[in-house]
Amino acid sequence: MPDPLHILIAEDEVLAAMALEDFLSLKGFRVTVAANGAEALERYGREQVHALVTDLRMPRMDGQTLIREIRDRDAALPVVVMTGYLTEDSDLKHERWKPLEILSKPVNPRIICETLHRMLGLPLEA
Amino acid sequence: MALGLDELLDTSGFVPHGVCLLWRPDILALHVASDMLIGLSYFSIPVALTYFVMRRRDVEFGWMALLFALFIIACGSTHFLMVWTLWSPDYVLEGLVKAVTALASLGTAAALWWLMPRLLALPSPKQLEATNRALEQEITIRRQMEMRYSSFFNNLAEALFIVQVLPDGDFAYEAINPALARATGLDPERLRDRRVRDALAPEAAASVISRYVACRDGGESIDYEETLDLPVGQRVFHTMLVPVKDAAGRVVQILGSGRDVTERKRLQAEVVQTSKLATLGTLAAGMAHEMSQPLNVIRLWTENMLSRLRDNLLEPQRAERSLTLVIEQTDRMAKLIDHVRTFGRRDGGGMQAFTPARCVQSAVELVRHQYALEDIEIIESATSAQLPVTGRPLELEQVILNLFSNARDAIIALRATDREAGRIMVAVSDDRDGQNVAIQVTDDGGGIDPSVLPQIFDPFFTTKEVGKGSGLGLSIGYGIIDGMGGRIDARNVDLEGGRRGVRFTITLPSQPVSSSDRELSHA
Numbered sequence: 001m002p003d004p005l006h007i008l009i010a011e012d013e014v015l016a017a018m019a020l021e022d023f024l025s026l027k028g029f030r031v032t033v034a035a036n037g038a039e040a041l042e043r044y045g046r047e048q049v050h051a052l053v054t055d056l057r058m059p060r061m062d063g064q065t066l067i068r069e070i071r072d073r074d075a076a077l078p079v080v081v082m083t084g085y086l087t088e089d090s091d092l093k094h095e096r097w098k099p100l101e102i103l104s105k106p107v108n109p110r111i112i113c114e115t116l117h118r119m120l121g122l123p124l125e126a
Numbered sequence: 127m128a129l130g131l132d133e134l135l136d137t138s139g140f141v142p143h144g145v146c147l148l149w150r151p152d153i154l155a156l157h158v159a160s161d162m163l164i165g166l167s168y169f170s171i172p173v174a175l176t177y178f179v180m181r182r183r184d185v186e187f188g189w190m191a192l193l194f195a196l197f198i199i200a201c202g203s204t205h206f207l208m209v210w211t212l213w214s215p216d217y218v219l220e221g222l223v224k225a226v227t228a229l230a231s232l233g234t235a236a237a238l239w240w241l242m243p244r245l246l247a248l249p250s251p252k253q254l255e256a257t258n259r260a261l262e263q264e265i266t267i268r269r270q271m272e273m274r275y276s277s278f279f280n281n282l283a284e285a286l287f288i289v290q291v292l293p294d295g296d297f298a299y300e301a302i303n304p305a306l307a308r309a310t311g312l313d314p315e316r317l318r319d320r321r322v323r324d325a326l327a328p329e330a331a332a333s334v335i336s337r338y339v340a341c342r343d344g345g346e347s348i349d350y351e352e353t354l355d356l357p358v359g360q361r362v363f364h365t366m367l368v369p370v371k372d373a374a375g376r377v378v379q380i381l382g383s384g385r386d387v388t389e390r391k392r393l394q395a396e397v398v399q400t401s402k403l404a405t406l407g408t409l410a411a412g413m414a415h416e417m418s419q420p421l422n423v424i425r426l427w428t429e430n431m432l433s434r435l436r437d438n439l440l441e442p443q444r445a446e447r448s449l450t451l452v453i454e455q456t457d458r459m460a461k462l463i464d465h466v467r468t469f470g471r472r473d474g475g476g477m478q479a480f481t482p483a484r485c486v487q488s489a490v491e492l493v494r495h496q497y498a499l500e501d502i503e504i505i506e507s508a509t510s511a512q513l514p515v516t517g518r519p520l521e522l523e524q525v526i527l528n529l530f531s532n533a534r535d536a537i538i539a540l541r542a543t544d545r546e547a548g549r550i551m552v553a554v555s556d557d558r559d560g561q562n563v564a565i566q567v568t569d570d571g572g573g574i575d576p577s578v579l580p581q582i583f584d585p586f587f588t589t590k591e592v593g594k595g596s597g598l599g600l601s602i603g604y605g606i607i608d609g610m611g612g613r614i615d616a617r618n619v620d621l622e623g624g625r626r627g628v629r630f631t632i633t634l635p636s637q638p639v640s641s642s643d644r645e646l647s648h649a
């Protein structure tokens with residue numbers, strides 16, 4: 001069995017992060033949770049990350065800024081955005097942020113998982 | 127005839143008076159004509175006098191005129207007898223008539239002298255005329271005055287009424303002006319002199335009578351706001367009662383004036399409502415975020431459980447923990463929904479006693495998360511205050527939320543100039559003697575320009591760009607705090623680390639009078 005792929009979750013709501021972490025772990029990912037954009041960026045700087053799942057509204061550094069910072073370093077990192085607002089994603093719908101998928105809250109963890117599989121080029125589960 | 131004369135002459139032995147005149151026809155004619163004329167005139171005068179007295183029954187001392195008449199008739203008779211005695215020497219008869227005349231004259235003269243002082247005291251027609259003129263002038267002036275007052279009474283837009291305090295202490299309407307009639311739909315004619323309890327619908331009557339009683343027994347002016355069900359519908363009046371006292375100090379009349387403030391009240395409520403909706407609007411984004419959070423957590427945990435269930439990985443403990451968590455999240459949502467519902471409601475709930483700390487707490491909870499996203503921290507201190515205040519908790523919450531949102535705006539604006547900011551300090555404290563509760567909201571948003579500080583509570587005063595600020599927040603907050611009998615003020619403060627900001631202080635009385643009865647007694 002190959003080393004599991006590393007997913008970084010940026011989410012300030014602890015309970016949501018916990019559930020998502022558990023779910024993705026069960027599906028065979030290695031998961032790290034950061035409570036805000038700044039913390040996520042710091043983890044990203046220290047470890048190899050294969051995909052980012054992020055909230056948009058977060059203290060200290062919001063999702064939008066985090067994505068911009070990460071795109072500066074890695075143009076190809078798959079990003080899944082979880083958001084409660086449509087207005088806030090407008091700019092994120094732009095081509096330049098790709099590969100990026102937007103899912104609105106409440107999110108279905110199965111869809112997140114499927115999206116990650118697709119973006120990472122993994123075979124979809126049965 | 128000559129024979130008869132001779133007989134009389136013979137029996138008495140007198141000679142007719144004509145003998146003295148030597149029967150000279152010219153002298154006889156002179157006497158006869160003169161005496162006849164005098165006699166006739168004298169006889170006609172009493173007729174005139176009697177006629178006058180009969181017609182002018184108001185004439186004083188009319189009996190005096192009758193006395194005159196009697197005396198003149200007597201005089202007239204002597205003259206006729208003087209003609210008679212020219213031929214017939216009935217001197218005895220003439221003497222008797224003269225005696226009667228003398229008595230009548232004497233009586234009349236005596237009565238005249240006796241009456242003199244009183245007659246002199248009688249006003250002369252000239253005097254009467256002058257008095258009449260003065261009276262006429264006075265009447266004109268009074269009529270003008272009355273016209274002026276009645277034109278005040280009838281044309282003033284203010285509703286006016288006069289209530290009489292009857293000897294039994296009950297009240298009756300003396301008059302109501304057209305403005306009152308228009309405003310209330312009551313008929314002035316039907317109201318006049320009717321007891322208040324009979325003139326109005328029982329409920330309205332009971333309500334106004336209790337005010338009249340307060341004015342009657344207190345003996346002082348009072349003013350208050352009242353809501354009355356009238357023929358024109360429900361109206362709110364700002365009414366003032368002024369007691370009128372008699373010499374003994376008893377209230378005999380109550381003068382009332384009322385202004386229909388229904389419309390103003392409605393507008394006021396509307397402005398409060400508008401601003402509430404505006405506050406609600408700025409909160410809507412935060413609310414959506416707040417709602418999506420628990421929903422998201424629920425979805426994630428249930429999906430998680432479902433997935434584990436399918437893979438046979440769901441231990442009972444985990445299931446129980448997950449479900450408990452889900453239930454907690456639904457509670458969190460229910461609370462939010464409740465809040466939005468009550469916040470948008472028109473009256474904001476009734477007046478009640480409550481601890482302001484609770485309001486502060488709930489305002490903080492409502493925005494804490496949203497503000498944290500913008501790195502604005504709300505720091506609570508000493509929120510253990512216990513004293514209750516009276517008012518509408520949601521209104522106070524609205525005031526505090528507006529202070530928060532002002533603080534946030536100031537912080538964001540200050541950051542745009544590359545200065546550090548991001549703290550809102552909230553403190554609630556009881557004062558030592560248990561009279562007041564103080565709520566302080568302090569920010570480090572840089573403070574308010576001292577030149578505009580006096581204006582910040584003015585309606586529509588804003589330094590924010592169009593669309594960002596309505597300028598209503600603080601003015602409405604001021605109104606709400608004032609309505610609770612409290613004060614709100616703002617001052618600039620220096621904070622540690624060289625930061626500056628504003629401190630708003632709300633002071634609320636702990637035991638205000640029950641507000642439904644809040645009357646400003648004009649002491």
Ligand SMILES: Nc1ncnc2c1ncn2[C@@H]1O[C@H](COP(=O)(O)OP(=O)(O)O)[C@@H](O)[C@H]1O
Binds near residue numbers: 532601
């Ligand atoms: N905490 C604060 N710091 C700086 N200025 C303030 C603060 N609170 C109020 N102000 C000033 O008072 C003005 C009036 O406030 P307000 O009545 O709430 O209306 P608005 O917020 O819509 O402008 C604001 O425009 C601002 O200039």
Ligand SMILES: [Mg+2]
Binds near residue numbers: 531532599600
């Ligand atoms: Mg404001």
